[in-house]
Amino acid sequence: MKRWMGLLVVGAVAAAVTAGTLVVATAEAVEVESAFVDDDWNIHETNINAIAALGITLGCNPPSNTKYCPDRSVTRGQMAAFLVRAFGYTATDGDAFLDDNGSIFEGDIDRLAAAGITQGCNPPVNDRYCPDAAVTRAQMASFLTRALVLDALEDGPFIDTATSIHRTAINAIAARGVTFGCNPPANDRYCPADLVTRAQMASFLARALELEPILNRVELRPGSTCDRARVSCTASLALPAGRPFEVREGWYNVLPFAAGEEAAFTAAETSFSVSLDGVPMTAEPSRVDTATLATREWRTVVANLGSGTQTLEGVWRWESSVNLTITVTLTIG
Numbered sequence: 001m002k003r004w005m006g007l008l009v010v011g012a013v014a015a016a017v018t019a020g021t022l023v024v025a026t027a028e029a030v031e032v033e034s035a036f037v038d039d040d041w042n043i044h045e046t047n048i049n050a051i052a053a054l055g056i057t058l059g060c061n062p063p064s065n066t067k068y069c070p071d072r073s074v075t076r077g078q079m080a081a082f083l084v085r086a087f088g089y090t091a092t093d094g095d096a097f098l099d100d101n102g103s104i105f106e107g108d109i110d111r112l113a114a115a116g117i118t119q120g121c122n123p124p125v126n127d128r129y130c131p132d133a134a135v136t137r138a139q140m141a142s143f144l145t146r147a148l149v150l151d152a153l154e155d156g157p158f159i160d161t162a163t164s165i166h167r168t169a170i171n172a173i174a175a176r177g178v179t180f181g182c183n184p185p186a187n188d189r190y191c192p193a194d195l196v197t198r199a200q201m202a203s204f205l206a207r208a209l210e211l212e213p214i215l216n217r218v219e220l221r222p223g224s225t226c227d228r229a230r231v232s233c234t235a236s237l238a239l240p241a242g243r244p245f246e247v248r249e250g251w252y253n254v255l256p257f258a259a260g261e262e263a264a265f266t267a268a269e270t271s272f273s274v275s276l277d278g279v280p281m282t283a284e285p286s287r288v289d290t291a292t293l294a295t296r297e298w299r300t301v302v303a304n305l306g307s308g309t310q311t312l313e314g315v316w317r318w319e320s321s322v323n324l325t326i327t328v329t330l331t332i333g
Contacts, residue, residue, distance in 0.1 A: 034049060035048060035049045035052035035053070035068070036048065036052070036059060036066060036067055036068040037066050037067060038066075038067040038068060038069065038070065039068050039070045039199065040243070042070050042199055043199075044070065044199035044200065044202050044203045046213030046214055047202040047203040047205075047206035047207075047211070047213055048068055048070065048199065048202040049213070049214035050202070050206045050211040050212060050213055050214045051082075051086070051202050051205050051206055051211065052068075053214055054085075054086075054211070055085060056082060056085045056086045056205060057082065057085075057198075057202070060072065060198070068198060068199075068202075069198055070197060070198050070199035070202075071197055071198070071199065072197065072198050073134040073135070073195040073196065073197060073198075074134065074135045074140075074195075074196045074197065074198055074201045075131065075132055075133065075134055075135065076109075076121070076129060076130055076131050076132070076133050076134075076135055077100070077103055077104075077105035077108075077109065077129075077131035077132065078105065078198075079135050079140070079143065079196075079201070080105050080108040080109045080111075080112045080118070080129075080131075081105050081108045082201060082205060083108075083112055083117060083143060083147060084108040084111050084112060086147075086205050086208070086209060087115075087117075087147050089111040089112060089114070089115045089117070090111065091111065091114045091115070092107070092110045092111050092114050093110070093113070093114040094110070095110065096109065096110050096113035096114070096120075096129070097109065097110075097113070097120060097127060097128055097129040098127050098128055099128045099129060099130065099131065100129050100131045103131045105131055106131075109129050109131060113129075115147075116146060117143060117146045117147050118143065121133065134195045134196075135195065135196045136192065136193055136194065136195055136196065137170075137179075137182070137190060137191055137192050137193070137194050137195075137196055137200075138161075138164050138165075138166035138169075138170060138190075138192035138193065139166065140196050140201075140204060141166050141169040141170040141172070141173050141179070141190075141192075142166045142169040144169075144173050144178060144204060144208055145169035145172045145173060147208070148173075148176065148178075148208055150169075150172040150173065150175075150176060151172060152168035152169060152171075152172055153168055153171035153172045153175055154168060154171070155171060156170060156171030156174050156175070157171075157174055157181070157187075157188065158170065158171075158174070158181065158188060158189055158190040159188050159189060160189045160190060160191065160192065161190050161192055164192045166192060170190050170192060173204075173208075174190075176207075176208070177207055178204055178207045178208045179204065179207075182194065231322075231323060231324055231325065232324075232325045232326075232327070233324070233325075233326045233327070234326075234327045234328070234329070235326075235327075235328045235329070236328065236329040236330075236331065237328055237329070237330055237331070238330075238331045238332075238333070239305065239330055239331070239332050240332075240333070241305060241306055241307050241332050241333055242304050242305070242306070243304070243305075244301055244302065244303040244304060245301070245302045246299060246300075246301055246302075247274055247281070247283070247299065247300045247301065247302055247312070247314070264318065264319050267319055269317065269319045269320040270317065270318055270319055271298075271316075271317050272298040272314060272315070272316055272317075273314070273315050273317075274298075274300055274312070274313065274314045274315075275312075275313050276302065276310055276311070276312055276313075277310050277311055278311075281300050281302075282300055283298040283299065283300045284298065284299060284300065285298055305330065305332045306332060307332050307333050308331075308332055308333075309329065309330065309331050309332070310329075310330045310332060311327060311328070311329055311330070312327070312328045312329075312330055313325065313326070313327045313328075314326045314327075
């Protein structure tokens with residue numbers, strides 16, 4: 001049995017193919033909101049969404065936690081919580097520091113110390129953690145180098161780190177792709193003394209964990225209209241103007257393949273195309289996995305739509321034949 005999952009503007013249309021016959025579940029389009037209300041258009045928004053999806057960040061305004069406060073500096077206490085959630089540290093070894101009693105982050109700080117990720121803030125004694133102090137980009141490099149167990153590197157891409165005691169750690173995370181620099185597009189500087197913002201922290205962590213960025217999404221859920229033959233589905237959706245949305249379409253095959261299915265699965269003629277108001281958009285193949293669960297997926301981005309009504313159409317072709325067409329009427333405003 002072959003199973004499909006159709007994701008339009010990150011949606012899901014389930015279907016099955018048996019002996020060339022397509023069966024498609026009904027669907028409706030609904031918006032999945034961004035994790036927070038205060039990071040729209042922030043260049044780190046997709047990484048903020050990514051760490052929020054894993055519970056690495058809970059927000060900055062409890063108990064509602066509708067905001068992320070992307071421009072605030074990260075304190076050492078907050079950073080302990082980020083790292084503990086990101087890397088799953090659980091062990092503690094008593095009370096590591098004198099100055100974090102009463103801090104809501106004390107437990108996380110002790111876990112971070114037990115894991116060897118922090119050594120303290122007042123060498124050589126190091127009996128203090130300075131939980132309320134802001135974290136610099138240089139310090140963050142050392143935290144992440146220890147967490148990722150990276151080798152220190154003498155050589156690196158930045159011209160402003162030669163005198164930093166964190167230089168080899170900065171080089172290590174640059175080589176790992178955790179940082180690109182602080183002065184795009186040249187990116188020949190790291191700005192080691194600058195404070196890490198919460199938005200930047202999200203990107204540091206997302207890259208360190210190799211998380212996939214998450215755009216604002218729209219999902220297709222049971223409820224919209226499909227034709228009797230279940231080869232054509234329609235839905236309508238109202239979206240805010242000027243926000244990017246991801247379009248993702250994919251399917252998977254439950255192994256083992258039936259006779260001839262693997263060739264059809266991997267054939268170039270088995271494909272997905274997407275258009276907006278009849279204008280083709282580029283949909284790039286993003287995943288193929290034939291080891292355990294055969295998967296193919298295509299992605300593109302609908303960016304900055306202006307007000308009005310537009311039609312998004314996704315077409316699946318199985319060995320050149322059209323098997324499924326999903327049409328979403330977008331009302332932008």
